[in-house]
Amino acid sequence: xxxxxxxxxxxxxxxxxxxxxxxxxxxxxxxxxxxxxxxxxxxxxxxxxxxxxxxxxxxxxxxxxxxxxxxxxxxxxxxxxxxxxxxxxxxxxxxxxxxxxxxxxxxxxxxxxxxxxxxxxxxxxxxxxxxxxxxxxxxxxxxxxxxxxxxxxxxxxxxxxxxxxxxxxxxxxxxxxxxxxxxxxxxxxxxxxxxxxxxxxxxxxxxxxxxxxxxxxxxxxxxxxxxxxxxxxxxxxxxxxxxxxxxxxxxxxxxxxxxxxxxxxxxxxxxxxxxxxxxxxxxxxxxxxxxxxxxxxxxxxxxxxxxxxxxxxxxxx
Amino acid sequence: xxxxxxxxxxxxxxxxxxxxxxxxxxxxxxxxxxxxxxxxxxxxxxxxxxxxxxxxxxxxxxxxxxxxxxxxxxxxxxxxxxxxxxxxxxxxxxxxxxxxxxxxxxxxxxxxxxxxxxxxxxxxxxxxxxxxxxxxxxxxxxxxxxxxxxxxxxxxxxxxxxxxxxxxxxxxxxxxxxxxxxxxxxxxxxxxxxxxxxxxxxxxxxxxxxxxxxxxxxxxxxxxxxxxxxxxxxxxxxxxxxxxxxxxxxxxxxxxxxxxxxxxxxxxxxxxxxxxxxxxxxxxxxxxxxxxxxxxxxxxxxxxxxxxxxxxxxxxx
DNA sequence: TTAAAACATGTCAGTAACTGTCATGTTTTA
DNA sequence: TAAAACATGACAGTTACTGACATGTTTTAA
Numbered sequence: 001x002x003x004x005x006x007x008x009x010x011x012x013x014x015x016x017x018x019x020x021x022x023x024x025x026x027x028x029x030x031x032x033x034x035x036x037x038x039x040x041x042x043x044x045x046x047x048x049x050x051x052x053x054x055x056x057x058x059x060x061x062x063x064x065x066x067x068x069x070x071x072x073x074x075x076x077x078x079x080x081x082x083x084x085x086x087x088x089x090x091x092x093x094x095x096x097x098x099x100x101x102x103x104x105x106x107x108x109x110x111x112x113x114x115x116x117x118x119x120x121x122x123x124x125x126x127x128x129x130x131x132x133x134x135x136x137x138x139x140x141x142x143x144x145x146x147x148x149x150x151x152x153x154x155x156x157x158x159x160x161x162x163x164x165x166x167x168x169x170x171x172x173x174x175x176x177x178x179x180x181x182x183x184x185x186x187x188x189x190x191x192x193x194x195x196x197x198x199x200x201x202x203x204x205x206x207x208x209x210x211x212x213x214x215x216x217x218x219x220x221x222x223x224x225x226x227x228x229x230x231x232x233x234x235x236x237x238x239x240x241x242x243x244x245x246x247x248x249x250x251x252x253x254x255x256x257x258x259x260x261x262x263x264x265x266x267x268x269x270x271x272x273x274x275x276x277x278x279x280x281x282x283x284x285x286x287x288x289x290x291x292x293x294x295x296x297x298x299x300x301x302x303x304x305x306x307x308x309x310x311x312x313x314x315x316x317x
Numbered sequence: 318x319x320x321x322x323x324x325x326x327x328x329x330x331x332x333x334x335x336x337x338x339x340x341x342x343x344x345x346x347x348x349x350x351x352x353x354x355x356x357x358x359x360x361x362x363x364x365x366x367x368x369x370x371x372x373x374x375x376x377x378x379x380x381x382x383x384x385x386x387x388x389x390x391x392x393x394x395x396x397x398x399x400x401x402x403x404x405x406x407x408x409x410x411x412x413x414x415x416x417x418x419x420x421x422x423x424x425x426x427x428x429x430x431x432x433x434x435x436x437x438x439x440x441x442x443x444x445x446x447x448x449x450x451x452x453x454x455x456x457x458x459x460x461x462x463x464x465x466x467x468x469x470x471x472x473x474x475x476x477x478x479x480x481x482x483x484x485x486x487x488x489x490x491x492x493x494x495x496x497x498x499x500x501x502x503x504x505x506x507x508x509x510x511x512x513x514x515x516x517x518x519x520x521x522x523x524x525x526x527x528x529x530x531x532x533x534x535x536x537x538x539x540x541x542x543x544x545x546x547x548x549x550x551x552x553x554x555x556x557x558x559x560x561x562x563x564x565x566x567x568x569x570x571x572x573x574x575x576x577x578x579x580x581x582x583x584x585x586x587x588x589x590x591x592x593x594x595x596x597x598x599x600x601x602x603x604x605x606x607x608x609x610x611x612x613x614x615x616x617x618x619x620x621x622x623x624x625x626x627x628x629x630x631x632x633x634x
Numbered sequence: 635t636t637a638a639a640a641c642a643t644g645t646c647a648g649t650a651a652c653t654g655t656c657a658t659g660t661t662t663t664a
Numbered sequence: 665t666a667a668a669a670c671a672t673g674a675c676a677g678t679t680a681c682t683g684a685c686a687t688g689t690t691t692t693a694a
Binding site: 004012015016046047049065066067068069070071072073074075076077078079080081083084085087088094095096098099100102103106107110111112113115118121123124125126127128129144147148170171172173174175176177215216217220280283284286287290291298301302304305306307308309311312313 | 321329332333335363364366382383384385386387388389390391392393394395396397398400401402404405411412413415416417419420423424427428429430432435438440441442443444445446461464465487488489490491492493494532533534537597600601603604607608615618619621622623624625626628629630
């Protein structure tokens with residue numbers, strides 16, 4: 001039982017040092033050099049990817065794909081891994097070629113039969129579905145690397161007003177609703193802007209680094225829970241159908257007030273920046289809702305409705 | 318090196334049998350009963366959760382949480398696991414209490430320092446974001462169990478037309494856009510219908526099983542790639558902005574035809590069932606698009622626009 | 635009550651495996 | 665050419681493992 005532990009520790013040692021001689025190992029573990037060779041051969045046989053360089057200045061080396069010491073999982077833990085892999089299944093692009101397959105195979109192989117069946121069924125009763133967009137995002141890996149290195153990127157981006165080229169410092173990337181997004185600091189505007197990675201048509205890494213950067217999670221928190229800078233109060237009456245619709249909107253749902261089971265209203269404060277989005281949303285709900293405040297939004301929706309009526313009415317001529 | 322393999326095999330044996338005597342083991346592996354006891358004590362020390370029952374009819378037992386034999390991962394594989402866990406982070410409800418924490422701890426502990434740093438950073442540059450809905454779904458576990466067991470469920474469901482109680486046979490569950498959905502066969506309508514699990518207000522498992530059932534993945538494939546039963550041809554002109562919008566719609570994007578870089582049109586065939594949805598979608602895009610065919614859709618949009626204009630115009634009085 | 639079937643543990647001699655020491659090669663570099 | 669590495673083999677001493685036997689305890693069925 002002792003040799004096992006020694007080999008275990010040796011694997012850790014090997015992965016940490018990456019470059020060492022049999023002498024080092026002998027000294028570190030208090031064994032003879034001969035035995036050090038023997039042990040190193042052992043962990044080599046076990047699959048730790050070491051190789052040797054003979055001659056002066058030589059020694060043992062570890063390949064890039066370092067190996068972790070053997071780990072024991074219980075069934076529930078293995079299941080957690082399968083479960084998590086399920087969540088990646090429906091992504092078309094991922095930032096890395098990730099080695100799901102080999103992990104799956106290793107764990108699956110050592111499951112008892114009944115558990116294998118359970119895992120097989122997992123596939124047939126559970127999915128984390130995402131829109132399988134046909135757009136793919138070829139730059140994910142580069143963006144992540146740049147984000148890790150706090151490096152500036154030159155990108156060409158397709159926006160409403162046409163293509164623009166700019167230098168930005170990516171905060172990170174996140175997947176949402178089938179798309180990958182990149183919040184990135186744009187020094188030109190001196191603020192963090194959001195880019196959709198599939199709208200990036202060209203990208204080049206610069207060597208320039210960018211010091212001040214925040215973690216993605218912080219940004220996401222702030223982005224989702226941000227308080228309005230220029231608050232606008234809105235008040236919207238909801239019919240039963242309007243209620244049903246608005247309840248599906250995470251940003252609205254907390255602000256719904258029920259008058260009776262058939263009716264309700266929304267009263268909340270939004271930011272000036274979101275004005276267009278909110279207005280378009282209530283426009284789209286048609287007569288299932290009625291915006292009361294702000295007056296400007298009512299006017300805008302009416303105007304849009306009239307334009308649209310005209311847009312299609314003109315066909316009649 | 319041989320004893321290690323034997324212990325390894327013994328763990329597998331133990332997990333498969335779950336109930337056996339030292340004698341069985343001695344016979345199976347060609348060792349003495351005394352040694353069988355010794356080995357079993359060894360794997361017990363290693364963490365395999367076995368216990369014994371003395372006396373006639375006794376023997377070794379394995380606890381529910383069976384242990385897998387030690388597995389060796391390389392760094393990339395460990396990284397794949399961390400990566401996958403990242404994808405689960407933003408889900409509010411999951412069907413199980415899954416043991417992410419312990420897996421994370423075990424793998425993280427045996428990483429080399431530089432790799433630890435890389436994993437730490439993973440969190441700060443990558444997210445799989447989902448709307449954190451405030452609605453939670455308490456029935457996920459039960460649904461999954463029922464789906465696995467091909468069991469009928471009694472549910473009370475909130476739909477457009479009010480609450481209904483019905484018996485359905487769940488195909489499975491899937492997460493999409495922050496909600497959990499349950500496709501389930503409804504014998505009353507003799508077809509598979511889609512339910513949103515947060516709209517299920519009450520649920521009870523029946524003992525009745527339901528034989529014919531398809532795998533969730535098949536259903537998803539069919540659901541997403543279904544061919545129109547009652548095809549309707551649509552033709553829509555797109556302005557530049559309309560193009561940009563429609564490109565973000567996975568169901569439209571493949572059918573966009575470019576006339577020149579500023580203009581394009583959509584020509585495709587949709588199913589009668591999707592008529593309302595499609596019509597509403599183009600309505601919402603306003604003057605950025607112009608539906609040409611079918612005429613009925615043009616009429617409907619015009620009518621809606623007029624109604625909406627009126628809906629808000631009536632305020633003026 | 636008793637016998638049988640299990641685990642639990644200890645002892646001990648024989649065997650297998652491991653270890654360290656030497657010895658001899660080979661490869662590379664200063 | 666010498667030094668510093670790995671590579672491998674042989675061998676004796678040591679350690680650890682193994683199996684046989686013995687004894688004890690717990691449980692159940694006859």
